[in-house]
Amino acid sequence: MPKYTKRSVALITAGVVAVSGGAAWAAWTILGDGSATATAGTAAELDITGTSITALVPGGTSDVTLTVSNPNTFPVKVTSLEFVSITTTKSGCDAAANVEFASEALPTSPATALDVPAKTGTTNGSKEITVAGALRMVSDADDDCQGASFTIVTEVDGLSNAA
Template sequence: MRNMTKRSVVVASAVAVSVVGAGAAWAAWSLTGTGAANATAGSAAELTVTNVTVTQLTPNVTGNVVLTVNNPNPFPVRVTGFTFTGLTKGQGEDCNVGANITFPTGTLSSTPADLLVPAKVGASNGTKTITYTGSIRMKADADDNCQGAVFSFTTGVSANSEA
């Protein structure tokens, strides 16, 4: 049997530490984790229509309705259509509104950017001014009583969220 010298003990110790260290490196564990989550979908806020102007109406003229759409949502929307309801005349005027004013199907712009209302940014609603061409008309033989009459109506918009 061989006697252990001081040098042999140091070498043996170094070999033992190397082996134990290598074993520790090989003994690392892989870990994963999971957790439960919930997400709640928000609700869309209604658009509003402001600053509605109309081409001056005269017999046999089809005019335009220009309006501003306000979007209070955090996502952009694309306007897809308009509605006009509740047509009335000013008090004391004798113009038969229903018989003299119509809302033909007008033309919306075919340029996508013209109908895109941007998203709300900070405290400011997204806004877009849109012209609905050929969407209001006074008939050719309108009553004489319609001269100077003021007409009122409600304008509605429909839109879809935009990606």
């Protein structure tokens, strides 16, 4: 039987520790790099429908409520509005001579009054915006304008309003 001395036990122990420690240092450091691409989407135009809240009468005004429909997957803030033209199909009624655009002032309160939500699933986001006193019928309006329906071409501008 071999005879172990303190010195040989110390050497065997040191050898076991060295082998164990060597295994711990066997992990490798690995680095990598690469690239990815992204494509920006395109914005779709807003859709606008609207109605006059009250019937126009000579010398009177009417608010106009517009519904802005947003087909984009991001929210939009309406920044400006313009009534471009007004027409009617009623014979004898000259819309442009009998109805004026009295106001294009957008509401400022509440702070979210002009925020149109994003499209969710297949449903467009929508927001009703009321322009107070938007239309005015002239005080000497033609009799032929009684009962006329008017079509107003409206344009809005907006900006993406993502957080």
